[in-house]
Amino acid sequence: MGKKHLHVIGFLLAALFLSMPTKAQTLENTYKRLRLNQQKAPAGNLPPELKGLEFDDFYGANYFPQKVEEPYAPIFYVFYMDNQSNTTINTVEFEYWFDNDRTNVKYKTRNDIQLAPGQSMEDGVGFISFEAPNDTRPHIITIKPYKVNGMEVDMGVRVKPFRQYFVEGTYRMPTHYVEVFADPTDKKAYDLYRGLATSIVTLQHKTKKKNCYELVTFVSQAGEATFKASQQENKLAKMYKIGEMPRMMVNRNLMTPYGTLNNHTQLEDLSTYSPAMKISSKVTDVYEYLLQRGFYGPAFAQMTPSVTKNSDGKFVCSITGQVSEQQETKGLRMNVYLVENNFIPETDEDGYVEIPDGTVYNKFVKMISPVEGYELKVNNDRTYTFATEPFAIEDFEADKYRLVASIIDPCTEQPYLASVLQSCGINVTNEQPAEVTMTTAQASGEISFTLAAKEANTPITIDWGDGIEVNYTLGTDFSEIKSDVKGTNLKIKGNITKLNCMANKLKVLDVSNCPKLEVLQAAYNYLSELDLTHSTELQNLEIFGSNSISELDLSHCKNLIRLVASQNFLSDLDVSKCPNLTYVDCSRMKRITELDLSSCHKIKHIIANECAIDKLTIPQDAPLEELSCTNNKLTSLDLTAFTQLKDVNCSGNPITSLKVSSPELLSLYSMETKLTSIDLSKLAKLKFLMLKGNTGITSLNLENNKELEELGFSSCKVNQIDLKPLKGLKKLWCSKNLFTTLDLSQNKEIALLDATECKLTTIAFPENNSTLEKALLSKNAFEAIAFENLSALKVINLRTNKLTKVELKGLSSLEELELSYNQLHSVNLKECPSLKQLGVTANGMSACELNTLYNQLPTLPTMPKKYNLYNGTKKDEAALTSKTSIATEKNWKVYVEGDGSGCADGIDNANADNTLSIVASEGLLRIHSPFAQSTIRVYTLDGKLLVQQHLNHQDTTISVPFDGACIVRCTDDISQNITTTKVVL
Missing domain, CATH: 2.60.40 (Immunoglobulin-like)
Known part of the structure; x- marks a missing residue:
């Protein structure tokens, strides 16, 4: 894997x-x-x-x-x-x-x-x-x-x-696991292992649940960092075959790393039974693994240890907990012993750890309890409260020692055959528990905190506002704790290192008595001030959202790595005492005019959008990867020193000079700035480039930007553009520019094109393209255009051009076609079977031409709620007299409904090959000639020639600048036969 x-x-x-x-x-x-x-x-x-x-x-x-x-x-x-x-x-x-x-x-x-x-x-x-x-x-x-x-x-x-x-029971898998980690070459350890196996058999016999207890053995050679499961020659337990990483039994509550723990003659050196192993990318030892393992299931015994120091300098170890439903509660005993609080060092790159000769880790110091342990009295609800007699620790130093407590089940009268049901550990320190106080504006409902501690099984209390302290236990990972709010004054006591109190409507948050706090997430509250002068260990601070903090003293936060302070009322952000800062977000604070990060030599991410910054200082040796400073007052930006830069967004600044040359740059956004030129030659990996609104830019050289996938330079003044090098271009926004031609023939992955309001007269699409989905080409100067074999194309917008001809071939996916405000009199829709929306307003089409268009529309499964056929304006005579029932019968919702009166004769004769048929409408003559090749002449009644046109086909539309009756003469070019008719314009 x-x-x-x-x-x-x-x-x-x-x-x-x-x-x-x-x-x-x-x-x-x-x-x-x-x-x-x-x-x-x-x-x-x-x-x-x-x-x-x-x-x-x-x-x-x-x-x-x-x-x-x-x-x-x-x-x-x-x-x-x-x-x-x-x-x-x-x-x-x-x-x-x-x-x-x-x-x-x-x-x-x-x-x-x-x-x-x-x-x-x-x-x-x-x-x-x-x-x-x-x-x-x-x-x-x-x-x-x-x-x-x-x-x-x-x-x-x-x-x-x-x-x-x-x-x-006969189908239940084992619920109690014993895991033994031992070196079989160590006789003492192996003897202990054999005794433990015997105790498992005794426990099976005693409980009459043979399949509920199982022994898993992991064997290690001295100095190795991993264990391997091994088949042992005993028939007392089933063996698991696993890989090099020990299996984590999440539903166990019977386990031990070294067999029995209550025989002091076999506990001279716990490291004998605690070789190193690697778990979760962290190097630890079996002993530490046992104590820090998180337990999630309701079947586990629960143990919450605490240590207090008396006035005479002696200590008392207290434990509260609950025994699992599966465990017999009679005869249980509690052992407590003291070990040195030191751990095996990290492994090398090959997974091995070097242990110097004579070195002892987690050295056993002494038994606090008697060898046979204290009697553990369990209540009817399976809970218990336990405390040792006061004991002294010689040469005491804070965090030098650790107390380990274990619940023992003596299966027989012999203590050395006992089994450990559950273990926990806690450092011995003289520090007072930390405290966080809060005042909330929330009067009722649920309130929650997400918390974590430095060590597993850390006890804390929370006062939810009624003065009652409720006990909880934390692990090293975030845990959510919630309750109904019972008052405005809240309090958390305990050695927490991570606190998330977001969106709790807090008006006051005091963390001054919690100096070990590493993570504070207090966003979306009502805070107006925050004292961090004692938060020397703080690494992550998030106070964004609805807070209104106007001053923030970070001078004591030397370990701060991440700061998110956006949407407050700061006028100054001083991070000069935060040398480890890698991420800062100070967006949406209009009072900030300068951002000085000169002391932050590790900064990687800078987010400073929507401020009033006119001066930005970044150390040139910073490993900067991201800079987003949109909508500020910067006039220039020189980023050439930052060779690891990946993302830049400086849009909305009055920048006239932008220099960036990072070979790793992936995205560059500089929209609505004052640039007149930009050098992109060194940005070989650039994928996203957005330059919209730079009206001073007249040209772009993209020769070296062959990885570009998305390109936008709308509202510039570019008069020509070469896109051939951009083989992987997928999206192009280039509206409101000055070029007249656009060649996309080499951009075979193009999916979106927006070239609205340019000066385009010609365009080339890639042949047989299957990626282009949108072509937005309105407000250009096209007179003719062809779309052929663009199988993925769904949307075409050609509104407000000069089109007299449009070809639509092989457009199997086309759904929306906008052709309004052109000069089209016919459109072939036969190869657009998926069409769902059509606009042909203001093309000058006659009622008969509209009817011909209606006949080509595909039939839709249902009538849409909104108009999907725009056939003219409400005053358009041709639309009002067209036969829109042809379209509505196909489930098209027509904008202008017509009564069909405008093309009664024309419709009947439109397809008669041997008859001269003419339909007159608004200065236009729609003519069907009976001859394959002919000449059409239009005269006034007094013989004045108005229009003459030669036809190589039978159908045409002629514009006649005349009102009144006129004569139309059609002459066959081959036979010279003449057909004449009279029409009224």
């Missing part, structure tokens, strides 16, 4: 049970049927800003739920993303429904993703849960990524079965 796809693994845990059991075989068959319905749609279409975003998930086949009492236990789901787009992903919204019932769609959003461009999502970040139906039937859940950053996306749907019932 490639590196990219390592991040597209997810899982679903559906763990819901009701009281009535279902027959095992029936359940198994039901599950098999559901599995056949699993679908996985490929990645779909994405907005341009999100191109490169990859999304996936993974469902294992072992959805074996545990019995729980909650009627609406959630469905747990993990998604993964690779963000190769050019924008940071902050929010992901899902829509989901059950059993293909699309009418009952529900939505769930994660608004704290923070996935930067080029970043891959780490394990566990994309965790989200969905509500499940409250019944015992099998279901299918359909999950669809719906919006990213508020923009609708199409990344397919995931249809997965899950089961919601009680599984009988």
